[in-house]
Amino acid sequence: MTRGLTPFLWFLFGAGGMVSALLFPVHIFLIGLAFPLGWFDAPDYESLRSLVIHPITRLYLFVFIFFPLFHWAHRFRYTIYDLLQVKHGAQQPIALLCYGTALLGSVLAAYTLLTIA
């Protein structure tokens, strides 16, 4: 089922690799380390909420989640093939599991970002 989609899935993988390479480090540094450890003042709840509900931020956050999820799915799928030496017949379920998970996360992200108020 994923065969004819492979070029498209590779494109999503590429876009996700770029998005995560460019955006994730600064986010992890600030939200994951600097704010919790008190190196900088974290934005308070109200200002963060008003930032997130802005339409551009909603779009940014969807891109931030959607493409990296499919980057993970595509890369992880092939790495599992290589690490566990999965033969052709057993590959389909792994592919469906990976892309299925990414799709689920993307749908949840879209729902959350559309309904947040």
Place this chain on the structure above:
Amino acid sequence: MPFWWWLQNRAYFNFIVRELTCVFVGVFAVLTLFQIRALADGPAAYAEFVSRLKTPGFILFNTVGLAALLFHGVTWFKAVPTTMIIRFGETRVPDQVIAGLHYVGWMAVSAVIAWILLLR
């Protein structure tokens, strides 16, 4: 092919490590989703999420994760120039220039995001 083929030489091992950084990419995407949902659920839910980020377990995970994402970025910017050949007339833009422009873009984008998150 032996089962532990990727432990047989340095290049194969580095390749697998590079590929497995995608696990951190996936996890951070999901964590971001959870953070947005906590934000949507109200101040109490968000405060609980933030306090969980302060636990030693998360600090350790985020430290390792940051290193993984930096490794991903460096290997990504090294690989991207091979996927694009840009010519001006007869000269081909060198790989280092293309990679360098990616680093500049990365720093610019990071600065913008830091400015938005720190000056609010």
Place this chain on the structure above:
Amino acid sequence: MEGSNMAENITLTVSRYRPEEESEPTFQSYDVPYNKDWVILDALNYIKDRLDGSLTFRWSCRMGVCGSCGMMVNGTPKLTCAVPLSDYVSSGQIRIEPLQFFPVVRDLVIDLSSFLEKLSSVKPWIIRDDEKPSSEGEYLQTPAELDAYKQFSMCINCMLCYSACPVVGLEPEFTGPAVIALAQRYNLDSRDQGAAERMAVLNEHEGMWGCTFVGECTKVCPKNVDPAGAIQLYKMASATDWFKSMLLPWGSK
């Protein structure tokens, strides 16, 4: 000898396999006089001329253009005519094995029929819908048009890249670096009109999509072909084709 670390002899540990005598390869060691001007191929020929005439291996031009003498040297695929003995004089250990991921015919000689099948599958020649009669003269090409494919035309079919690529080991049907790079050599040639035919062959899991950009093929290539780059460009072309067919279904191929 005083004042120098010049060894008198150097040991080559060579993989032997005689199918009529044994079921598994074994190793045999030979002491070869060390000469700082020798390459590994010289040492192998010394063994065959002076020590053991039964040692079997392929070689031809001895100057890195024919692609015949590829072997594993201390676990890395190399052209034995291009590797100096002096690189190994300090460790004193040289292990020579046939190129990995290929069946072994005898000693250091591999069966390359799978490679040749894969090569012909991508039609590595100029494909044209219409042939110009020679009375109309040559196909003209600008330097820029030559540059577009020149790097990929440097391949000497030495197959070092196949021995470097873990996917070749994991999935023997994988078309492999050199063949895909050679397909690109023709795809990107302005005289060629066969890109669609080759895309149909290589837009498959055993084709370009088996590649996970390990990059070892480019590292070991003795002619700087950069097969990894050729394959990533091909993936980009395939993705572009996919979007074109989705967004412009009425467009001509």
